[in-house]
Amino acid sequence: xxxxxxxxxxxxxxxxxxxxxxxxxxxxxxxxxxxxxxxxxxxxxxxxxxxxxxxxxxxxxxxxxxxxxxxxxxxxxxxxxxxxxxxxxxxxxxxxxxxxxxxxxxxxxxxxxxxxxxxxxxxxxxxxxxxxxxxxxxxxxxxxxxxxxxxxxxxxxxxxxxxxxxxxxxxxxxxxxxxxxxxxxxxxxxxxxxxxxxxxxxxxxxxxxxxxxxxxxxxxxxxxxxxxxxxxxxxxxxxxxxxxxxxxxxxxxxxxxxxxxxxxxxxxxxxxxxxxxxxxxxxxxxxxxxxxxxxxxxxxxxxxxxxxxxxxxxxxxxxxxxxxxxxxxxxxxxxxxxxxxxxxxxxxxxxxxxxxxxxxxxxxxxxxxxxxxxxxxxxxxxxx
Numbered sequence: 001x002x003x004x005x006x007x008x009x010x011x012x013x014x015x016x017x018x019x020x021x022x023x024x025x026x027x028x029x030x031x032x033x034x035x036x037x038x039x040x041x042x043x044x045x046x047x048x049x050x051x052x053x054x055x056x057x058x059x060x061x062x063x064x065x066x067x068x069x070x071x072x073x074x075x076x077x078x079x080x081x082x083x084x085x086x087x088x089x090x091x092x093x094x095x096x097x098x099x100x101x102x103x104x105x106x107x108x109x110x111x112x113x114x115x116x117x118x119x120x121x122x123x124x125x126x127x128x129x130x131x132x133x134x135x136x137x138x139x140x141x142x143x144x145x146x147x148x149x150x151x152x153x154x155x156x157x158x159x160x161x162x163x164x165x166x167x168x169x170x171x172x173x174x175x176x177x178x179x180x181x182x183x184x185x186x187x188x189x190x191x192x193x194x195x196x197x198x199x200x201x202x203x204x205x206x207x208x209x210x211x212x213x214x215x216x217x218x219x220x221x222x223x224x225x226x227x228x229x230x231x232x233x234x235x236x237x238x239x240x241x242x243x244x245x246x247x248x249x250x251x252x253x254x255x256x257x258x259x260x261x262x263x264x265x266x267x268x269x270x271x272x273x274x275x276x277x278x279x280x281x282x283x284x285x286x287x288x289x290x291x292x293x294x295x296x297x298x299x300x301x302x303x304x305x306x307x308x309x310x311x312x313x314x315x316x317x318x319x320x321x322x323x324x325x326x327x328x329x330x331x332x333x334x335x336x337x338x339x340x341x342x343x344x345x346x347x348x349x350x351x352x353x354x355x356x357x358x359x360x361x362x363x364x365x366x367x368x369x370x371x372x373x374x375x376x377x378x379x380x381x382x383x384x
Contacts, residue, residue, distance in 0.1 A: 024067065025060050025063035046217045046230045047214060049229075050151050050213055058151045059112070059114065061220065062093070062149065063082075064220060064223055064229070065149075065216065065220045066080055068220070068222070068223025068224060068225055069219045069223050070110075072223070076098065077095055077096070078098060078100070080093065080094070081094045081096070089134045089139055090111075090127060090134060091109055091111075092110060093109070093110040093112065093149075094143075095107060095108045095109075097144075106141075106144040107141070107143050107144065108144055108147065109131065109145070109146045109147065110149050110211070111127055111147065112149045112150075113127075113151075115152070117152060118150070118152045118154050118155045118158075119148060119155065121155070121175075122178075122179045124158050124161075124162075125172055125176075125179040125180055126184075127148075128146065128208060129172065129176070129183065129184055129190070130183070131143070132172075132199070133184050133185075133196075136199045136200075142207070143207065145207050146209065147209050147210070147211050149211040149216060150210075150211070152213070153213050159210060162208055162210055165206040166205075168205045168208060169203070172200065172205075173200065177192070227306075228307070228308070237302050238301075240298030241297070241298065242291075243293070250374075251293065253375070254289070254293060254371070254374035257378075257379055257380055257381075258289055258370075260379070261334075261335040261381060262282040262286065264334050264336065265282055265285075265334075265336055266279060273286065285336075292364070292367035292369075292370060294367070295361065295364050296363075296364045296366075296367025296368050299316075299356060299360065299364050299367075300313040303356060312355055312356055315354070316354060316368065317371060317375065317376065320346060320365075320369075320372065323349045324342050324346060327341050327342040328372070328378050328379075334381075335382070336380070338380045339369070339380040342369050346365045346366065346368055347366070349365075
């Protein structure tokens with residue numbers, strides 16, 4: 001049975017239950033172009049870009065912010081939950097602070113609003129009223145903070161009300177019948193009278209706040225998703241790792257192709273490095289190949305770790321595979337000639353428009369050829 005409009009009781013301190021885990025944000029379409037700004041109108045001021053988002057894009061943006069900032073960066077967060085949808089009782093994103101059962105445990109509410117224009121007092125009043133009613137009714141406790149999170153901000157008159165909590169309270173009470181009573185639930189009109197009115201009147205409304213769009217963008221900027229949304233510069237590329245002293249398992253395919261080349265060079269069957277350790281040219285080729293392979297591996301890690309899209313490296317391999325096709329499949333005097341001709345062509349190949357191009361070095365381009373042998377079964381010798 002509903003407690004409305006009875007006297008507030010301990011039920012108002014009930015914890016939130018049955019809230020879905022935070023959804024993982026989906027990938028942005030055309031992420032490669034977004035990073036470079038191709039066809040996206042970049043560079044665009046981030047605030048302007050935020051205001052141009054569709055409803056679906058803003059929802060994705062908010063999930064990225066919640067996952068990457070609220071969950072990972074904000075101190076003392078125990079859990080981030082997503083509630084928006086039918087039956088959410090006025091809650092979109094719920095953030096719990098403190099361990100379950102701890103006296104200091106509390107929650108903050110972030111209402112992500114996707115209206116076509118800045119939010120004004122009437123919309124805000126209806127949203128706040130939902131939380132007041134359900135908290136009073138014992139469905140959940142009052143949040144310690146209630147944040148409006150919007151893509152186009154709030155109107156000046158709403159901000160004025162929020163800046164002066166007493167005026168916000170007065171606006172709610174004065175306009176309750178018009179702006180709130182029929183907006184809380186579809187089942188009935190929620191009148192403001194009796195003990196419920198006392199509950200509304202006694203609250204301090206300084207817990208209602210606005211997440212300003214520029215602040216939202218700055219916090220999103222601390223997440224790994226930010227470059228894909230705004231085309232922001234990537235962090236400086238780390239120095240590629242040196243090859244390990246022993247050939248790693250992930251190197252076996254291209255190393256086998258190199259052994260075929262070295263077998264042709266020496267006229268000997270090559271089963272391991274020891275078979276050509278005393279021969280200068282094969283040893284230099286092998287050592288150089290491993291250095292360049294790991295250099296390109298660093299490019300792959302950049303795509304995976306900093307861009308969160310390892311497929312960018314796979315796209316890069318495809319571009320080189322297509323561009324170098326006639327070099328690694330054409331007639332050649334030897335496997336060594338075919339390998340070096342392919343590397344020279346890779347150094348000259350144009351890949352303007354690919355997100356990894358600004359980060360590529362000459363050694364990366366050489367290493368890409370070995371990655372093609374490693375991952376795409378490209379061979380250098382006719383009988384390979």
